[in-house]
Amino acid sequence: MNVTQIVLHDFRNILEETVSFTPGVNILYGKNAQGKTNVLEGIYCFALGKSFRGNRDRELIRFGCGQSRLELSFRDINREQKMELSLFEEKSREMKRNGVPIRKRSEFVGTFHAVLFCPEHLSMIQGPPGQRRQFLDSAICQLKPSYLAALSLYGNVLKQRNALLRDEDRTEEERLPLLEVLTQQMAEYNTRIVITRSRYLRLLEQAVSSFLSEMTSDRERLSLTYCSDAQIELEDHPEQMKDSYFRKCMSYAKREMAAGISLHGCHRDDIGILLNGKEAKLFGSQGQDRSIALAMKLGEGEISRAAMGEYPVFLFDDVLSELDRDRQRYLLQKLEERQVILTSCNRELFEGMHAPMIRVEEGTYEREEQG
Ligand SMILES: Nc1ncnc2c1ncn2[C@@H]1O[C@H](COP(=O)(O)OP(=O)(O)OP(=O)(O)O)[C@@H](O)[C@H]1O
Ligand SMILES: [Mg+2]
Incomplete structure (x- = not known):
């Protein structure tokens, strides 16, 4: 399973951004509190039907806004799929899968699969x-x-x-x-x-x-x-x-x-x-x-x-730098040929790696041109 892109509107500190991913490893890097985890949180909402940070929906809406919208495009073994999640300050959330409205969280989960690994x-x-x-x-x-x-x-x-x-x-x-x-x-x-x-x-x-x-x-x-x-x-x-x-x-x-x-x-x-x-x-x-x-x-x-019948998407939030070199190497080797989206404050950790680098700054996402 591969995420192709996520569109985020008024989600956490993000105004309006589209972040695209490739199969294989993708790296989001940047200083603290810029919005790296926010993107993984947005993606994982589609696996879990809610935030992994255990917050109420309204905490995910950008400060001062009335609503927030997420749109995830991904490809599984059979086809391209699109899921949408809209969160509102004043009313309950709306969910859609391939344009079809869904009422319950238990019907929303089970389509997109991800494994999240964070320092906790x-x-x-x-x-x-x-x-x-x-x-x-x-x-x-x-x-x-x-x-x-x-x-x-x-x-x-x-x-x-x-x-x-x-x-x-x-x-x-x-x-x-x-x-x-x-x-x-x-x-x-x-x-x-x-x-x-x-x-x-x-x-x-x-x-x-x-x-x-x-x-x-x-x-x-x-x-x-x-x-x-x-x-x-x-x-x-x-x-x-x-x-x-x-x-x-x-x-x-x-x-x-x-x-x-x-x-x-x-x-x-x-x-x-x-x-x-x-x-x-x-x-x-x-x-x-x-x-x-x-x-x-x-x-x-x-x-x-x-x-x-296929690997889920692996979301690694800031864990690589927490592991020693042997475990880092082991992990990256194990994850070859799977999609991994990882975040880090430390760009140097990935020097020489053939992976798209996305620079995160104040809720904006810019992909580096690869040399
Ligand atoms: N509802 C919200 N509206 C606006 N901004 C928010 C909201 N919730 C969180 N933020 C902001 O999002 C930022 C944190 O984003 P995030 O957790 O993605 O940081 P990070 O890049 O992962 O940082 P770190 O490296 O410290 O983990 C903070 O600046 C925080 O104030
Ligand atoms: Mg973080």
Whole structure:
């Protein structure tokens, strides 16, 4: 898959720009706060259906403007495609694929595929569980839009359930029947999400292990497990898994009412990462953690290719300078023959490389003539 161009109107610090890309490596370089990440953010909006910086739509609109528009042209195995995303200050967003309006985010994702790698991901191993769940969610929702729908339904029920747990105007006995209804619904979506994540993780483990053994000349063994309150071993029996989760949740109902919050479910799950049998979070060195994070991103690309029949677009935000020379070299060599759009403050890093260089300055993008 290749992005051919993105048009950005009043997006972040960009007035109106068209940025074109070639297959292979493309480099956006410039000083800090000029708009390098903004372009990757714009492109990745089409993969995720929202910003990866977790902001509300309106924060993406250029200061003082009422609306913002993005238009992405890309080529996949079969054809050229065009997607559009318009964000408004005063009303909800509009989405289109090849001119056809789309209502839901879960229908918008799944057409354009990208892997994003940014400096925060380098600390994914040590970071909080939410960061690892986000990794899974961003990767899976592109392959399985129904997963995004399940996540959103789960999020809605969770919100209602938490409100009920906190509702002190009603006695515990009064709240229990409604709590059962909400927990049933939550169990349904939780089961779908947990099974999907756990299956994805098994594919990822294979891919990541093989990258890691290449990177470290086979010195390190990796295992990835899905850590959850749900009984993962019942994966092939979703109805049983759902029932057991429901019963478990209800057995904690009193404690949850006292705490005023849902304590169990996929919003609290995590990925367990073992390196040579030891928990990487506790025992990994910074270098090992970076290698795992890098291998996880490359692995995400492999799974996407296996599912979609072609590599996604790789978006690398300022990560190259964070890696040592061996890992830089390894990464660039692995990404040959794929489209990579990367940003850097450091033009010298790419001296001698045959790749288009795009100079970024105050929200403008100028392609250098190649000598
Ligand atoms: N909604 C907005 N409207 C206008 N400008 C914005 C908006 N949001 C962010 N900006 C501006 O965008 C700029 C940051 O852009 P970006 O994050 O792309 O920088 P960058 O080139 O990646 O920098 P760095 O090298 O530090 O990562 C800042 O100048 C910021 O003030
Ligand atoms: Mg940046």
